[in-house]
Amino acid sequence: MDPEVAAKPDAANSGDVADGLSRMLDPRWVDLERQTGWIATMVATTIGVVAATLLVVVYDPPRLATALLLTMMAVALVLFAWWQQRWPGIAYRHASYRVDTDGLEIQRGVYFRSVTTVPRSRIQHTDVSQGPLQRRYGLATLVVHTAGSESAEVDLPGLRHEIALRIRDHLLPRSADDAV
Numbered sequence: 001m002d003p004e005v006a007a008k009p010d011a012a013n014s015g016d017v018a019d020g021l022s023r024m025l026d027p028r029w030v031d032l033e034r035q036t037g038w039i040a041t042m043v044a045t046t047i048g049v050v051a052a053t054l055l056v057v058v059y060d061p062p063r064l065a066t067a068l069l070l071t072m073m074a075v076a077l078v079l080f081a082w083w084q085q086r087w088p089g090i091a092y093r094h095a096s097y098r099v100d101t102d103g104l105e106i107q108r109g110v111y112f113r114s115v116t117t118v119p120r121s122r123i124q125h126t127d128v129s130q131g132p133l134q135r136r137y138g139l140a141t142l143v144v145h146t147a148g149s150e151s152a153e154v155d156l157p158g159l160r161h162e163i164a165l166r167i168r169d170h171l172l173p174r175s176a177d178d179a180v
Contacts, residue, residue: 017166020100022107028137029158030088035133037084044080048073097156099167104144106156118154122146126168130161140164144171 052073056066095108103119127143134140141157142164159167 017163018099018101018170020098022096022098025092025095025097025158026139026160026163027092028139030092032133032137032139032158033088033091034085037081037088041077041081041084045077048077092158095158097159099170104154104156104167104171106154116154118144118146120171122148123171123173126171128161128164128168134161142167 052069055061055069061069090110091108094110094113095106097107098105101120103117103121103123105118106116108114124145124147126145128140129143130140138161139157140159140161141155142159144154144156146152146154156164156167
């Protein structure tokens with residue numbers, strides 16, 4: 001990540017969300033993603049235990065095969081849990097956004113990086129969504145719907161709810177004749 005991007009203050013602390021500065025996502029996004037990772041790990045563990053139990057009960061494999069299966073399952077679940085806790089911090093360092101008078105630019109990706117630019121002239125409408133965990137952390141996802149078929153919906157998770165609302169308001173058409 002560019003050191004200049006990391007040094008920029010949160011958009012809530014500055015006057016205008018459309019100042020053209022690159023900004024990081026809210027740091028609470030990492031905690032949210034880690035909590036989501038724990039939930040995914042618990043679900044995967046439950047499914048794995050039920051599947052292994054059914055396999056052992058129905059097929060009654062030899063003890064060595066059962067031990068090998070349970071060991072492989074435990075190792076896979078530990079690696080999955082570790083990845084779910086490690087990855088959000090890595091992804092956070094490689095995600096940023098920029099809002100200016102021309103539109104929205106989103107940069108993300110660790111291995112395969114992408115820059116998505118959404119010009120204001122292509123924006124049809126915007127949404128701000130919050131799930132229950134996002135509400136707990138005060139975060140939201142900005143969803144921008146654009147004209148066209150490919151990538152017609154661009155989302156930007158990890159924004160403070162107030163910032164997402166301010167960006168949404170900025171990206172809305174300025175006059176009644178701007179609407180499609």
